[in-house]
Amino acid sequence: MATGQGFPDAPPLDDVRFAASWVDPPVVVVAVDGGEVVGAYLKPNFPGRAAHIANAGYMVAEAARGRGVGRELVEHSIFRAPAEGFDAIMFNLVFESNPARALYERLGWRRIGEVPRGVDDEPAIIYWRDVWP
Numbered sequence: 288m289a290t291g292q293g294f295p296d297a298p299p300l301d302d303v304r305f306a307a308s309w310v311d312p313p314v315v316v317v318a319v320d321g322g323e324v325v326g327a328y329l330k331p332n333f334p335g336r337a338a339h340i341a342n343a344g345y346m347v348a349e350a351a352r353g354r355g356v357g358r359e360l361v362e363h364s365i366f367r368a369p370a371e372g373f374d375a376i377m378f379n380l381v382f383e384s385n386p387a388r389a390l391y392e393r394l395g396w397r398r399i400g401e402v403p404r405g406v407d408d409e410p411a412i413i414y415w416r417d418v419w420p
């Protein structure tokens with residue numbers, strides 16, 4: 288954030304696009320660990336009658352990675368989503384090279400599709416998981 292990079296937005300990040308991703312969604316979870324910021328959002332992935340399917344995103348500051356915080360954030364989404372009326376969580380475009388894929392697959396997400404040129408000519412994977420208790 289400090290350097291104008293963003294997730295899931297491409298840099299340069301501005302306040303309006305930051306807010307759209309990290310302030311406006313119905314559920315935003317943020318924690319600060321020794322000055323390092325981590326967060327997750329949960330929001331409808333579609334309008335109307337498909338709004339029961341959530342979309343989620345996760346961000347752990349580089350210095351705080353590799354200590355299980357990301358896994359905690361993902362597990363929290365699985366726990367929280369039904370209370371918000373969602374029955375599934377879907378990830379739309381996960382870079383084929385993103386190490387987060389292994390985390391999602393271990394936590395029960397099914398690969399339901401692939402977009403051949405998803406982001407910058409890199410294939411991207413679509414994941415879906417039921418979260419109804």
Ligand SMILES: CC(C)(COP(=O)(O)OP(=O)(O)OC[C@H]1O[C@@H](n2cnc3c(N)ncnc32)[C@H](O)[C@@H]1OP(=O)(O)O)[C@@H](O)C(=O)NCCC(=O)NCCS
Pocket residue numbers: 294344345346347348351352353354355356357358359378380381382385386387389390393
């Ligand atoms: C994805 C992200 C949230 C993971 O956060 P984290 O706190 O490092 O995750 P954890 O420490 O809980 O690790 C989760 C799992 O992924 C693995 N993992 C994490 N980073 C990894 C890496 N760089 N290479 C390989 N494996 C990795 C861990 O081994 C762990 O597996 P385990 O739970 O079976 O032990 C973090 O890397 C991030 O913010 N990335 C940039 C934004 C992003 O890509 N978000 C997801 C987009 S779909």
